[in-house]
Amino acid sequence: MQIFPIRAFDPPGDVTRLREQVREIIRQHDHRWTPEERCNPWLKCDARFSRALGDAGLLGLTWPRRYGGQGRSVLERYVVLEELLAHGAPCGCHWIADRQTGPLLLRYGNELLREKYLPGMARGEVFACIGLSEPNAGSDLASVRSQARRTPDGWVLNGQKIWTSNAHECQAMLALVRTDPASERQAGLSQLMIDLDLPGVTIRPIIDMTGEHHFNEVFFDDVLIPFDSLVGTEGEGWKQAMAELAYERSGPERYLSTYMLFVELVDAIGADPPEPVVQLIGRLAAEIWTLRQMSMSTAAKLAAGEDPVIEASIVKDLGNAFEQAMPRLIQAAVDPDLLAGSALERMLAHVLVASPSFSLRGGTPEVLRGIIAKGLGLR
Amino acid sequence: MSESRQLLCEMANGLFSELAEVGFDNAWPRIEEAGFASLLIPEEQGGFGGDWGDAYAVLRIAGRYALSAPLGDAIFAPRLLMEAGIKPPAGLIGLARANGKVGYGRHCGCVILIEDGELRLVEVATSEVVEGYSLAGEPFDHICPGGAPLASAPCAANLIAMGAFALVAQSAGALDAAFQLTLEHVNTRVQFGKALGRFQAVQQAMAEFSVEAAAIDAAGQAMAAALDKGNVLDDGAAFEIAAAKLRANMAIEKCFPIAHRLHGAIGFTIEYALNRYTRRLMAWRGDCGNDAYWAGQLGQHVSKLSGGGFWPEITRRSDAAGSVV
Known part of the structure; x- marks a missing residue:
């Protein structure tokens, strides 16, 4: 038995040209980005840059042309993503819409919803956030309590979402809510696409331990939502939301969140670095290369219609562990006085504090290892 | 996986599972007979015409069954000699580490050393053999060449x-x-x-x-x-x-x-x-x-x-x- 058989990553078309196209757009914008903005780049927001990507036809890359997409392959999209992340380009505004909300609307959404949201998302003008977690539904997502009641005029939603990244930058939320008041756990849940400017929606910031504002609480007080905002089938929300999570586990964002630290480390230490730092660079390079192979292979399996649930969990577990360890290892190995005033000094200070969040999003190591153990037949 | 690699793996799985607990003396003749030495020799020269992916697959199976033989050396040495224009001698050919250590060195007919861009093929019979073991209990011997090499040629390969x-x-x-x-x-x-x-x-x-x-x-x-x-x-x-x-x-x-x-x-x-x-x-x-x-x-x-x-x-x-x- 081979635990991780590799599948060839073979995108169609001129990949070198595609990479160069992305790098050129980044070069037009990167003078505006602070060292902190270039770390954890798929959380950091630059709406202007997102629009530039939309103008260049690099968002909604795989979506049909009639919804503003480009009809290109998922592997070409993978190439675009890894280029953006490896160059520390802030993609937080459009990331969720492009990665999961858009694809979910394509898969489950009605025609009205697709036409309403997808073209704007592909232009880099309409951004979406994830409405899953609630105060008492974190890792145990089936405890969701926000409730949408059916009335003659539409759904009336009451409840609260929390830890909603970048809700304050977004126009819409795809939320998992209870539509059957008598239901429990996974049953009776549905997905609603909610415009965040509707009366009764309140977004309040939660400042995280880096001092930045990404998290939010989102409150719903008798929010009237049109019936056609229901995504997919009433009562099938749990299944649809799980499919949504599968889009997000094995992508390049699972190991490249702190890649810019590696770039700055190599540049900061100069041509004749001390041996422990050389050793560290070698180890980090070996891990980056290995994780890239694993992530690309999993993308190729997804593209081929396979369902690599275990592989995706493996990539996320290893990738998160790596991107969290990197700042700690650099702190341990590099003389801080050599870094004074450098971009690396600022990035390191930021990422050492920001890195605990990397294993919160998309499943903690314990949750992922539970999934893997299940795949091994142990649970 | 290509059809030829699949057949190769089936053959290796069958043979190596039989040899899983067999010592070198009894395992080696059967490995030699199976023809792994020609794995990386092109077909037009009478070899199997395999690639690195084939070599990886076979060596992985060797590891899977903890084979008691230096299969990597047996596969790579003939290819190295071919590239250097040297006709491989009969018997097991070992590859020396920079420090002169050779896995299963005492069982080899010849050993390849590469130093300063030069490949030398030396006979074990004319060399001093200091026997030793790896921590896995496999022979790991120091080979000090005695006489002149059997053959030598410029070589850019990296044995490590x-x-x-x-x-x-x-x-x-x-x-x-x-x-x-x-x-x-x-x-x-x-x-x-x-x-x-x-x-x-x-x-x-x-x-x-x-x-x-x-x-x-x-x-x-x-x-x-x-x-x-x-x-x-x-x-x-x-x-x-x-x-x-x-x-x-x-x-x-x-x-x-x-x-x-x-x-x-x-x-x-x-x-x-x-x-x-x-x-x-x-x-x-x-x-x-x-x-x-x-x-x-x-x-x-x-x-x-x-x-x-x-x-x-x-x-x-x-x-x-x-x-x-």
């Missing part, structure tokens, strides 16, 4: 890198075997009234084990695929071999203690199979470049590229024309 390639493949196989053995153990061993595998702490440890076994195997397959694309540095030490060997060493470091921890005292006996894999893994971790060696090589290479240069380099190498596997 070739050895590392073989050890990555064997380690992936051995780690897989150790993993399967551990999985079977936690599924069958009952304590506190239930199988060990029903305990969450054990499940988490098994998941950690499988993740590392996945990493070593993914790195190994990607290494072989990169070599088949022609991604070899001028000195013969491909970037991918360095990265894969270092990653393999790191995986062994994590998995060796987990395998033994979950097995308890049962896994510590000489009789139980686990040590045949774990002792080899620990020997291979230190052979043909330990962590410091390959981290140093890689670190120097990357430092010269500059920070912004690493990403274009690894994407260029993987984008190179042709399919990966």
